[in-house]
Amino acid sequence: MATPKWQALVLNALRFEAGWLLCVLGGSWVAAVAGSSLLAWHLWRCARPGEWRFIAGFALLGLAIDGGLQLLGGFNFNDQTLVLRLLPLWLWMLWPLFATLVYHSLAWLWRYPLLAALCGAISGPLSYYGGALLAEVTLAAWLLPVQALVWAMLCVGISRFYRT
Numbered sequence: 001m002a003t004p005k006w007q008a009l010v011l012n013a014l015r016f017e018a019g020w021l022l023c024v025l026g027g028s029w030v031a032a033v034a035g036s037s038l039l040a041w042h043l044w045r046c047a048r049p050g051e052w053r054f055i056a057g058f059a060l061l062g063l064a065i066d067g068g069l070q071l072l073g074g075f076n077f078n079d080q081t082l083v084l085r086l087l088p089l090w091l092w093m094l095w096p097l098f099a100t101l102v103y104h105s106l107a108w109l110w111r112y113p114l115l116a117a118l119c120g121a122i123s124g125p126l127s128y129y130g131g132a133l134l135a136e137v138t139l140a141a142w143l144l145p146v147q148a149l150v151w152a153m154l155c156v157g158i159s160r161f162y163r164t
Contacts, residue, residue, distance in 0.1 A: 012046065012104040019097045024131045028081060028089035035093035042100045055099040062095025063087065065150060069143060076138035090135070094127075102158060109155075110162035116155035124151025 002010070019038045023031040043052055067086035069075065080088040102110075109116050125144040132139050 008046070009105040012042075012101060015042070016097055016101055016105075020094060020127070020131075023090040023093050023097070024134045026090070027135070031090035031093040035090075035097060039096055039100070046100070046104065048103055051103060054102065055096045058099035058102075059092070059096040063092055066091060066095075069146065074140045074143040074146070075132075076140075078136065078138075080137075088135075091131070094131075102162070107162075110159040113156050113159035116159045117152040120151035120153075120155030121148040124148060124154075 015038055019035055022034040026034065039055070043055075047055075063084070063086065066075075067084070070077075070082075070086050075087075077088055083089050083092055109119060125147045128139065128147050129144060131137070
């Protein structure tokens with residue numbers, strides 16, 4: 001039988017996965033409602049004191065990183081509405097949703113910076129690739145290798161500055 005702590009960690013991961021699917025498959029309107037609801041639930045029931053600052057900062061970082069890659073021609077969102085002419089809301093919402101994992105279900109990973117880098121380098125691009133297929137987004141040929149580097153560096157950064 002799973003302990004309450006393990007149950008909370010698994011539910012944290014499942015909430016993220018549900019949010020990812022809802023955002024990617026549902027588009028920006030669904031992302032606005034479902035993503036905001038999942039974030040509100042996390043902040044109300046699960047978050048550490050002050051964790052909202054990390055989540056907000058990570059959301060801004062995502063807008064800067066993916067927005068910059070969009071400006072360089074990394075994404076073709078076709079006729080989707082873009083936030084600040086950079087990204088569709090559904091893609092941007094994935095950043096704060098990911099941030100809800102950092103102090104919870106992924107907390108164990110930050111003790112191992114090289115493993116964190118490897119996990120980021122693999123799972124980051126896979127997430128973009130899968131999301132692009134499901135949301136009918138075209139990715140530039142160079143984008144996935146760049147995303148591998150970006151997510152490896154992000155995960156090493158989180159490992160370095162993570163505080164339990």
